[in-house]
Amino acid sequence: MATLKINVGKYYENLRHLEQLFHNDNRTLMAVSKGFGADEELIKEINKTNIKYIADSSIKNLKKIKTDKLKVMLRIPKISEVSELVLASDVSLNSELETIIKINEAAKQNNLIHRIILMIDLGDLREGMFYKDFDLKIVENILKLENIELLGIGTNLTCYGGVIPSIEVYNKLLNIKENIEDKLKINLEVISGGNSSAINLFMKNELSPVINNLRIGEAFILGRETAYGSKIKDMHDDVFILEAEIVELKIKPSMPEGELGFDAFGNKVSFVDKGEMKRAILAIGKQDVYPNDLIPIDDIEILGASSDHLLVDISKTNYKLGDKVLFKLTYGGVLSLSTSTYINKVYE
Numbered sequence: 207m208a209t210l211k212i213n214v215g216k217y218y219e220n221l222r223h224l225e226q227l228f229h230n231d232n233r234t235l236m237a238v239s240k241g242f243g244a245d246e247e248l249i250k251e252i253n254k255t256n257i258k259y260i261a262d263s264s265i266k267n268l269k270k271i272k273t274d275k276l277k278v279m280l281r282i283p284k285i286s287e288v289s290e291l292v293l294a295s296d297v298s299l300n301s302e303l304e305t306i307i308k309i310n311e312a313a314k315q316n317n318l319i320h321r322i323i324l325m326i327d328l329g330d331l332r333e334g335m336f337y338k339d340f341d342l343k344i345v346e347n348i349l350k351l352e353n354i355e356l357l358g359i360g361t362n363l364t365c366y367g368g369v370i371p372s373i374e375v376y377n378k379l380l381n382i383k384e385n386i387e388d389k390l391k392i393n394l395e396v397i398s399g400g401n402s403s404a405i406n407l408f409m410k411n412e413l414s415p416v417i418n419n420l421r422i423g424e425a426f427i428l429g430r431e432t433a434y435g436s437k438i439k440d441m442h443d444d445v446f447i448l449e450a451e452i453v454e455l456k457i458k459p460s461m462p463e464g465e466l467g468f469d470a471f472g473n474k475v476s477f478v479d480k481g482e483m484k485r486a487i488l489a490i491g492k493q494d495v496y497p498n499d500l501i502p503i504d505d506i507e508i509l510g511a512s513s514d515h516l517l518v519d520i521s522k523t524n525y526k527l528g529d530k531v532l533f534k535l536t537y538g539g540v541l542s543l544s545t546s547t548y549i550n551k552v553y554e
């Protein structure tokens with residue numbers, strides 16, 4: 207079994223780093239836990255901070271999270287799950303009045319007030335009411351619902367359409383906020399401006415002042431923003447490290463012999479002849495993580511993988527049979543390894 211090493215101290219430092227910068231700037235954060243399957247030890251680290259919200263896209267994860275913080279459902283709720291939703295979360299992101307009405311009924315049955323953030327689509331074309339079609343009527347209707355509190359409005363960027371946050375993009379949200387507040391004489395507490403792709407603007411002091419909240423997953427896990435994929439100064443990119451053992455180590459050619467057909471996954475294969483190489487087989491495979499999601503720390507090359515083996519060229523190293531090879535991970539890698547049942551988790 208391969209091991210996922212989780213450095214909870216580094217995760218905590220990543221949380222604290224952004225928390226301090228954001229709170230000094232009078233903005234709040236949501237710590238998003240879906241990237242690591244709401245792992246209990248990491249939730250404990252979030253609990254030690256002053257971050258106000260924990261957010262996840264799965265009701266199952268939200269249910270198991272133990273916290274005093276406000277729990278936020280990130281995925282637009284299903285009508286079929288509103289009863290579970292109001293019990294598992296305090297806040298949800300929404301875009302359909304019909305669903306919000308059903309949430310109100312479920313909240314009433316349970317004697318609860320459920321808070322919602324109304325999502326506005328600023329052109330990324332994922333969730334939310336398209337900003338050009340925004341109509342105050344939906345807000346008026348929401349305000350009539352007794353067991354719903356309109357916590358604010360929000361948007362999601364760089365998700366489907368790859369739209370990068372900018373002052374111009376956020377001005378569309380500012381217009382909608384002012385329209386709601388002026389016409390309906392209410393105050394919106396939260397203007398949630400997106401995910402880790404907005405950190406870059408924040409760091410440059412160019413995040414629109416209208417945005418007083420971000421929902422952050424990847425930046426806390428990997429220490430990087432996601433608009434351009436660059437590392438954030440003073441944050442760790444190695445909270446999660448995969449450790450996989452060498453189970454075979456042999457000098458072999460780089461070209462397979464015989465007529466070539468398809469690999470174990472039905473893909474047509476082709477190879478470049480690089481002569482003989484020191485090839486290692488590691489005890490980790492596609493059932494746990496896709497090879498593209500592994501970032502070797504040493505000077506080694508990933509050659510390919512089957513469902514339970516990873517092949518690497520380790521010609522430039524002194525590795526021996528039984529040694530453990532370390533990898534940093536992409537967001538997808540952290541996600542699949544955290545939720546794989548074949549992986550051992552070790553906290554340090």
Ligand SMILES: *Cc1c(COP(=O)(O)O)cnc(C)c1O
Nearest residue numbers: 238280401402421422423424425
């Ligand atoms: C996953 C998610 C986020 C967090 O995105 P990161 O890129 O991991 O920071 C924020 N908002 C919504 C709606 C999400 O689904």
